[in-house]
Amino acid sequence: MSEQDTLEVRTVEISYFDGTKRTAEIVDREVPYPDGKLIVSRTDPQGIITHANQSFIDMSGYSEEELIGTNHYILRHPDMPAIAFKGLWDTIDQGTKWHGYVKNLRKDGAYYWVKATVIPNIRNGQLVGYTSVRRKPSRSKIEESEALYKTLMAEE
Amino acid sequence: MTFNLTVSPDFAPDHISGWYFFNTWLQRKLDVGIHLELYDNFEAQRNDIRADKFDMIYANPYDASMLVREMGFQAIARPASKSDETVIAVNAESLFQTVEDLKPGSRVATTDDPDVHTMGMIMLESADLDKSNTDIKQHSSYVVVAKNLLNGDADAGFFLKEAYDELSELIRSKMRVLVSSEISVVHHSLLVGPRMVEHIPAIQTALLTMQDDDKGKGVLESMDIKHWEPMDSEQTEFMIDLIDTLIE
Numbered sequence: 056m057s058e059q060d061t062l063e064v065r066t067v068e069i070s071y072f073d074g075t076k077r078t079a080e081i082v083d084r085e086v087p088y089p090d091g092k093l094i095v096s097r098t099d100p101q102g103i104i105t106h107a108n109q110s111f112i113d114m115s116g117y118s119e120e121e122l123i124g125t126n127h128y129i130l131r132h133p134d135m136p137a138i139a140f141k142g143l144w145d146t147i148d149q150g151t152k153w154h155g156y157v158k159n160l161r162k163d164g165a166y167y168w169v170k171a172t173v174i175p176n177i178r179n180g181q182l183v184g185y186t187s188v189r190r191k192p193s194r195s196k197i198e199e200s201e202a203l204y205k206t207l208m209a210e211e
Numbered sequence: 212m213t214f215n216l217t218v219s220p221d222f223a224p225d226h227i228s229g230w231y232f233f234n235t236w237l238q239r240k241l242d243v244g245i246h247l248e249l250y251d252n253f254e255a256q257r258n259d260i261r262a263d264k265f266d267m268i269y270a271n272p273y274d275a276s277m278l279v280r281e282m283g284f285q286a287i288a289r290p291a292s293k294s295d296e297t298v299i300a301v302n303a304e305s306l307f308q309t310v311e312d313l314k315p316g317s318r319v320a321t322t323d324d325p326d327v328h329t330m331g332m333i334m335l336e337s338a339d340l341d342k343s344n345t346d347i348k349q350h351s352s353y354v355v356v357a358k359n360l361l362n363g364d365a366d367a368g369f370f371l372k373e374a375y376d377e378l379s380e381l382i383r384s385k386m387r388v389l390v391s392s393e394i395s396v397v398h399h400s401l402l403v404g405p406r407m408v409e410h411i412p413a414i415q416t417a418l419l420t421m422q423d424d425d426k427g428k429g430v431l432e433s434m435d436i437k438h439w440e441p442m443d444s445e446q447t448e449f450m451i452d453l454i455d456t457l458i459e
């Protein structure tokens with residue numbers, strides 16, 4: 056848990072790129088990234104989850120059944136600026152690797168920070184999906200990202 | 212025609228004879244000649260792999276990536292329930308309790324094992340450490356890495372978990388594990404190259420039934436492998452994609 060966590064609970068309506076919305080209870084409580092683990096998921100070319108490893112299930116708080124077949128935006132935290140994900144999609148659409156720091160929303164409303172890498176999966180020259188692997192970020196990178204995303208949110 | 216087999220040089224020296232037994236066993240099963248060549252460092256082996264010297268390779272995941280994507284090899288089997296994990300250890304007396312206690316300027320002892328080194332560096336990232344602000348020294352073996360920790364010449368050392376667990380009780384009692392990776396989907400595999408493709412079905416059959424007779428079972432034991440599991444191309448591609456996300 057980070058020192059600034061207030062444990063405050065707020066109800067937020069999250070709108071996704073495809074026009075769908077959901078109401079989520081957001082708790083200002085950080086769940087620390089587990090040492091030595093990688094959180095791994097794969098999606099189809101549209102960002103629908105096709106594979107989740109155990110660390111992903113444990114950290115997101117969702118069951119495997121809940122995750123598979125769901126859009127990856129299920130983890131989107133309202134503190135994340137849309138432009139960060141635009142950068143992700145623009146990069147992977149060009150067939151290149153994307154790195155970034157992401158604040159993720161758990162099923163229970165708490166959050167966790169990751170350093171994420173997303174790469175396109177190419178088979179016989181065809182895009183078949185994407186793989187994302189997350190690792191533990193440093194405290195200083197989390198603080199930098201928090202400040203940056205706050206500024207970007209204010210501009211959106 | 213004689214084929215050439217090599218084995219990633221990261222296994223414990225106790226298992227060297229196991230690979231010779233394996234080679235003899237496989238030649239009998241397939242009725243072909245196979246020459247086994249072992250290396251004591253990754254660099255020399257990688258140069259020979261690039262020079263297309265080999266037809267069958269028991270490769271670490273990092274080399275598997277190059278073999279499949281650049282040299283047309285196919286992964287056909289993996290050792291059951293054995294994955295490649297990395298340990299960062301310190302001297303048992305040191306004040307470091309977590310990775311985040313390591314500071315810029317830390318002295319890191321490593322080997323030329325590409326997987327372990329990559330994963331070790333990734334686990335240091337959470338302490339804001341990278342190659343620009345640490346003093347990294349490459350050593351010839353995990354025993355030498357351990358010695359550097361014991362005599363105070365390094366603050367942290369990277370080990371293949373399997374190799375760490377096989378160090379003597381005495382050495383291990385003088386070290387402490389700061390962090391151990393739990394990735395589970397990154398592992399060694401047995402790959403076959405283009406010249407040997409026609410033998411793949413026979414090799415797979417032989418490997419997958421190896422534990423069924425006493426001879427095969429004995430060979431597996433001497434290699435410290437329980438049994439082989441089949442690997443298909445999608446499993447291989449998945450592992451390679453994952454490794455791709457971990458390297459620059």
Ligand SMILES: Cc1cc2nc3c(=O)[nH]c(=O)nc-3n(C[C@H](O)[C@H](O)[C@H](O)COP(=O)(O)O)c2cc1C
Nearest residue numbers: 071072098102127128130131132140173185186187
């Ligand atoms: C492989 C892959 C993994 C992703 N992982 C996450 C993630 O962990 N958290 C997240 O908020 N978005 C993730 N995204 C991005 C989402 O698809 C989505 O763009 C984002 O949540 C923003 O939602 P929006 O596009 O509806 O605004 C991932 C996308 C891909 C292709």
